[in-house]
Amino acid sequence: MNTYVSDSVCGTWERLADAVYKGGSQHLSSLGWHVVGAEKSAWAENITPHMDLDNNTSPSFNYFLGKLRELAEIS
Incomplete structure (x- = not known):
């Protein structure tokens, strides 16, 4: 996460998943869009x-x- 640049096009949720989800973004993605x-x-x-x-x-x-x-x- 230390290399993350705010508002950069880099796969933000994938970086977060790699930092906090067991198995990272690849494992999470393999579980399907509803789990993601x-x-x-x-x-x-x-x-x-x-x-x-x-x-x-x-x-x-x-x-x-x-x-x-x-x-x-306005509301």
């Missing part, structure tokens, strides 16, 4: 409580967050 999706959902639930939304270094995340905030103001 369930694992990604679990990661999202476990990672998001630790995120600092206002100090995130990802340009794409910050753009997404900005658009969500704009939509919330």
